[in-house]
Amino acid sequence: MERWTIYLGAVILCASAGLTASDGPQSGQPNCAPTVDSACEINEKVASMESFRARTEDGDILTTNQGLKISDDSNSLKAGVRGSTLLEDFILREKITHFDHERIPERVVHARGAGAYGFFQVYNSLANITKAKFLQDPKKKTPVFVRFSTVGGFRGSADTVRDVRGFATKFYTEDGNFDIVGNNMPIFFIQDAIKFPDLIHSVKPEPHNEIPQAQSGHDNFYDFITQQPEAAHMLMWVNSDRGIPRSYANMEGFGIHTFRLINEQGVSRFVKFHWKPYLGVHSLTADDAGKLVGKDPDFHRRQLWESIASGAFPEWELGLQIVEAEDEFKFDFDILDPTKLIPEELVPVIRVGRLVLNRNPDNYFAETEQVAFCIANIVPGIDFSDDPLMQGRIFSYLDTQITRLGGPNFQEIPINRPVCPFLKNNQRDGLHRDTINVGQTNYHKNTLNAGLPKEATPAAGFQGFPERIAANIVRARSPSFDDHFSQAILFWTSLSSWEQDHLVDSFTGEMAHCQPAIRERLVRLLLNINESLSNRVALNVGVKIDPMPYHTAPPKPVTPSPALSQRNQSKDTILTRVVAVLVADGVNGQAVAQFKNAIIAAGGNVSIIAPRFGTVTPAEADGALIPVNGTFGTFPSVLFDAVFIPGGASSVALLGKIGAAVHYVQEAFVNLKPIAAAGEGVELLKQVGWTPQDAKPPAGVVINDGNAISNAFTAAFVEAIKQHRFYEREKTSSVPS
Ligand SMILES: *[C@@H]1O[C@H](CO)[C@@H](O)[C@H](O)[C@H]1NC(C)=O
Ligand SMILES: *[C@@H]1O[C@H](CO)[C@@H](O)[C@H](O)[C@H]1NC(C)=O
Numbered sequence: 001m002e003r004w005t006i007y008l009g010a011v012i013l014c015a016s017a018g019l020t021a022s023d024g025p026q027s028g029q030p031n032c033a034p035t036v037d038s039a040c041e042i043n044e045k046v047a048s049m050e051s052f053r054a055r056t057e058d059g060d061i062l063t064t065n066q067g068l069k070i071s072d073d074s075n076s077l078k079a080g081v082r083g084s085t086l087l088e089d090f091i092l093r094e095k096i097t098h099f100d101h102e103r104i105p106e107r108v109v110h111a112r113g114a115g116a117y118g119f120f121q122v123y124n125s126l127a128n129i130t131k132a133k134f135l136q137d138p139k140k141k142t143p144v145f146v147r148f149s150t151v152g153g154f155r156g157s158a159d160t161v162r163d164v165r166g167f168a169t170k171f172y173t174e175d176g177n178f179d180i181v182g183n184n185m186p187i188f189f190i191q192d193a194i195k196f197p198d199l200i201h202s203v204k205p206e207p208h209n210e211i212p213q214a215q216s217g218h219d220n221f222y223d224f225i226t227q228q229p230e231a232a233h234m235l236m237w238v239n240s241d242r243g244i245p246r247s248y249a250n251m252e253g254f255g256i257h258t259f260r261l262i263n264e265q266g267v268s269r270f271v272k273f274h275w276k277p278y279l280g281v282h283s284l285t286a287d288d289a290g291k292l293v294g295k296d297p298d299f300h301r302r303q304l305w306e307s308i309a310s311g312a313f314p315e316w317e318l319g320l321q322i323v324e325a326e327d328e329f330k331f332d333f334d335i336l337d338p339t340k341l342i343p344e345e346l347v348p349v350i351r352v353g354r355l356v357l358n359r360n361p362d363n364y365f366a367e368t369e370q371v372a373f374c375i376a377n378i379v380p381g382i383d384f385s386d387d388p389l390m391q392g393r394i395f396s397y398l399d400t401q402i403t404r405l406g407g408p409n410f411q412e413i414p415i416n417r418p419v420c421p422f423l424k425n426n427q428r429d430g431l432h433r434d435t436i437n438v439g440q441t442n443y444h445k446n447t448l449n450a451g452l453p454k455e456a457t458p459a460a461g462f463q464g465f466p467e468r469i470a471a472n473i474v475r476a477r478s479p480s481f482d483d484h485f486s487q488a489i490l491f492w493t494s495l496s497s498w499e500q501d502h503l504v505d506s507f508t509g510e511m512a513h514c515q516p517a518i519r520e521r522l523v524r525l526l527l528n529i530n531e532s533l534s535n536r537v538a539l540n541v542g543v544k545i546d547p548m549p550y551h552t553a554p555p556k557p558v559t560p561s562p563a564l565s566q567r568n569q570s571k572d573t574i575l576t577r578v579v580a581v582l583v584a585d586g587v588n589g590q591a592v593a594q595f596k597n598a599i600i601a602a603g604g605n606v607s608i609i610a611p612r613f614g615t616v617t618p619a620e621a622d623g624a625l626i627p628v629n630g631t632f633g634t635f636p637s638v639l640f641d642a643v644f645i646p647g648g649a650s651s652v653a654l655l656g657k658i659g660a661a662v663h664y665v666q667e668a669f670v671n672l673k674p675i676a677a678a679g680e681g682v683e684l685l686k687q688v689g690w691t692p693q694d695a696k697p698p699a700g701v702v703i704n705d706g707n708a709i710s711n712a713f714t715a716a717f718v719e720a721i722k723q724h725r726f727y728e729r730e731k732t733s734s735v736p737s
């Protein structure tokens, strides 16, 4: 029965990962298509019970959990039609009791998330650096499940709040599950896991009144964090545009810690894992992000879901930064320190494979909520390093899952089951044990069951790296972890001026909710990073301090790292970008159709936004009615990447009189989005301060003369959408929004 269960699990997982049974052998998934003979010694009695279950008829009839058919699911059993409900109504009691127990504890951190299935495929064998089986064969597709999340907010909070994003990948490899439990930022707040409970307590809602939800801008967080200079670097990342990504597919991912790769010869190298998004790294504006919290709290998960459903599969490349063992000490930071990154200019990121998410889950709870990632889930060929934060995480994930998933058997839940044989051990019992282990023995070594299950050979079993240690046991921090500011300075120095402006704005926003003493401490902390940063925040939040740094060591000179900036992230695609087309009766229908075709041909999408739902009548007498996707109020500009205003005199005249339509154009402009106008539509641009009498249109504003859409115009607009946002507008615009 044990193996029978495994067989079922493997089939379920293969199906979930979008693989058919026949994908198994081709993609080197030996357990995806086991034959009953070879893989399953089926216990006769149990097998016949299973086949009996499979034969039950009426599969679509409502039943109780005991299989009893229910003919009335709307009325409880009563003593007379107007009488009270009877205690003997076991159908009612079972239904209500189950409902009363539907909730499980949400994750303490990363409670709000969204997930998807897909596959990982290596470009070339990495056999020379790792024996991890899933990194050997370019023909093999390893099934994965990925979950993205925010960190601080509760399960019901909003997607677009300023926060770190979780980026956790479970690889169902033939050697067991390998999890990269990472974030969209390459570093962390703290160096030692013993501070983790303090960090999370401080950022979560304050315990006396449970305010604020999913916001880091509050006294407790900044009280704690401004006393942890080691957090300065991460604080810069969270307050940068990385804290408000446009979509999950526009995020980088990082394994954070330094890991080891070990090859067949036992040679160990250090490695940092990276995920590089095919669509580039792009962010929302703070205004978009804040408004989306209310207008569409599901913005990111909806975007992920819809892009997969429409075939625009999110994709990343796996990148490796490899550090030879003998180079461990060649950097001016410690590679074991999780508050430090390795600049890509020092150690290049080698792109070794691709991750594609191509299938939405069937059931949020069963899959996305119950998936249990664990940094301790590694496979032969990969090992930990001595990073003290990583060491704590190895313990913590497994521990937390025992409470959250109700006991020690959570690996039997389908989403968590390895696809290779597992549970071949002597662990038994516990809450929610599904597997029926057969046989007399539950210990090793035994002779009564021929010594089974037996240990693997040393070559086949997991071998940790035999690191040589000669040290005293101490409760202390390595002095090599002491430099808390050089990389914060590196980050600041590497950003474009607009990214620096956003950091100042974000710190200002965060401090708006903090008391004066805490504002002053933040300003002092920032003084160690850059005087202008500190002074600008000080001015904005009304703090005056003597220019005396928090730490007195003079900063080391840094060489900017272009890889840390989002200034050069435009990719040659508009996949997943959606343009709002503003129309009313009398719009030029031909222009709408031509524009829509051009955008869809380029890989984007359009949404027709009008004063009301239904259809809009075009100017052309014989033109087809145009179906409406949303109204100005219900589908506001913050949901879209760009706006187009087609011509048609009466449409444009009408839009100019509707406050919500005027606001739409202004809001898109203020949020730096590409805007296009054709024919009479150009008139609406006066709302953003431009008329055709002026010289060049503002950056990112594309004009089509006349109503007939030209190829040059759509090509120019597609280029503008690739640019994502036009940050040069930010400093000059006085348009309200
Ligand atoms: C491993 O092999 C690849 C080519 O397959 C090569 O680019 C890389 O430098 C090698 N790495 C090491 C550490 O030998
Ligand atoms: C446009 O978006 C809708 C809604 O998500 C989707 O159903 C449709 O397939 C998309 N069209 C294209 C061409 O991507």
Ligand SMILES: *[C@@H]1O[C@H](CO)[C@@H](O)[C@H](O)[C@H]1NC(C)=O
Pocket: 500, 530, 531, 532, 533
């Ligand atoms: C601080 O940042 C500003 C703005 O980027 C820059 O001009 C200045 O040189 C920086 N100061 C130092 C000491 O690097």
Ligand SMILES: *[C@@H]1O[C@H](CO)[C@@H](O)[C@H](O)[C@H]1NC(C)=O
Pocket: 562, 568
């Ligand atoms: C931008 O990136 C491209 C390739 O992605 C590169 O060729 C170019 O040099 C980069 N430009 C800057 C200013 O970093």
Ligand SMILES: *[C@@H]1O[C@H](CO)[C@@H](O)[C@H](O)[C@H]1NC(C)=O
Pocket: 578, 605, 606, 607, 608, 627, 628, 629
């Ligand atoms: C807009 O509505 C049309 C017609 O109902 C539909 O085909 C299209 O997918 C919708 N577009 C979006 C982006 O939802």
